[in-house]
Amino acid sequence: xxxxxxxxxxxxxxxxxxxxxxxxxxxxxxxxxxxxxxxxxxxxxxxxxxxxxxxxxxxxxxxxxxxxxxxxxxxxxxxxxxxxxxxxxxxxxxxxxxxxxxxxxxxxxxxxxxx
Amino acid sequence: xxxxxxxxxxxxxxxxxxxxxxxxxxxxxxxxxxxxxxxxxxxxxxxxxxxxxxxxxxxxxxxxxxxxxxxxxxxxxxxxxxxxxxxxxxxxxxxxxxxxxxxxxxxxxxxxxxxxxx
Numbered sequence: 001x002x003x004x005x006x007x008x009x010x011x012x013x014x015x016x017x018x019x020x021x022x023x024x025x026x027x028x029x030x031x032x033x034x035x036x037x038x039x040x041x042x043x044x045x046x047x048x049x050x051x052x053x054x055x056x057x058x059x060x061x062x063x064x065x066x067x068x069x070x071x072x073x074x075x076x077x078x079x080x081x082x083x084x085x086x087x088x089x090x091x092x093x094x095x096x097x098x099x100x101x102x103x104x105x106x107x108x109x110x111x112x113x114x115x
Numbered sequence: 116x117x118x119x120x121x122x123x124x125x126x127x128x129x130x131x132x133x134x135x136x137x138x139x140x141x142x143x144x145x146x147x148x149x150x151x152x153x154x155x156x157x158x159x160x161x162x163x164x165x166x167x168x169x170x171x172x173x174x175x176x177x178x179x180x181x182x183x184x185x186x187x188x189x190x191x192x193x194x195x196x197x198x199x200x201x202x203x204x205x206x207x208x209x210x211x212x213x214x215x216x217x218x219x220x221x222x223x224x225x226x227x228x229x230x231x232x233x
Contacts, residue, residue: 004157006157036224041226041227042226043119043121043206043224043226044206046222046223089158091158101146101148101171102148102171102173103150103160104160105150105157105159107155107156107157108157
């Protein structure tokens with residue numbers, strides 16, 4: 001039973017355009033969401049997060065949007081750069097209480113930015 | 116400021132052997148988490164430890180797997196009598212202790228140990 005789903009295994013985008021990566025979740029207890037970026041043979045690197053009290057968080061070229069009613073979040077990268085080519089993982093957890101230290105990951109979306 | 120250090124980076128074991136994976140957390144971090152990534156899958160939580168204590172091992176297989184985080188030295192994930200299905204990338208993450216020290220405060224991951232069982 002996948003509680004965090006990234007339905008697109010891969011995405012190709014032209015350099016300079018917007019990349020939109022999507023993530024859906026099923027567990028209503030999740031109220032903190034993170035995006036990680038991962039290069040081959042490396043560990044995941046934290047990118048950006050959002051708490052359920054917000055619907056948008058922005059950090060430079062990266063913006064995460066959260067739609068709680070739809071249990072959906074998305075990561076926007078604009079403009080996309082070739083160095084953004086990596087696998088992006090969506091992760092979720094309860095903010096506090098039981099399981100707050102335990103991240104549930106999606107399977108990842110491989111982003112390719114074409115020069 | 117060294118990050119989370121995992122070694123070895125690559126480990127090959129024959130079926131039935133033991134695998135020992137080591138993780139040194141970032142300086143000042145006292146919380147360690149182990150995750151496993153099977154091929155084509157996301158990372159799956161295995162165990163959460165603080166110094167000398169296992170806080171949550173709900174993600175650990177019931178047999179053959181154990182973890183420790185001693186007072187001195189790195190955290191160790193130990194897999195006894197390895198089988199082919201144990202082949203995966205094993206990632207360790209660490210976070211600071213105290214208030215707000217939970218995993219969701221942007222814990223740092225190591226580069227992983229890729230275990231191959233032949």
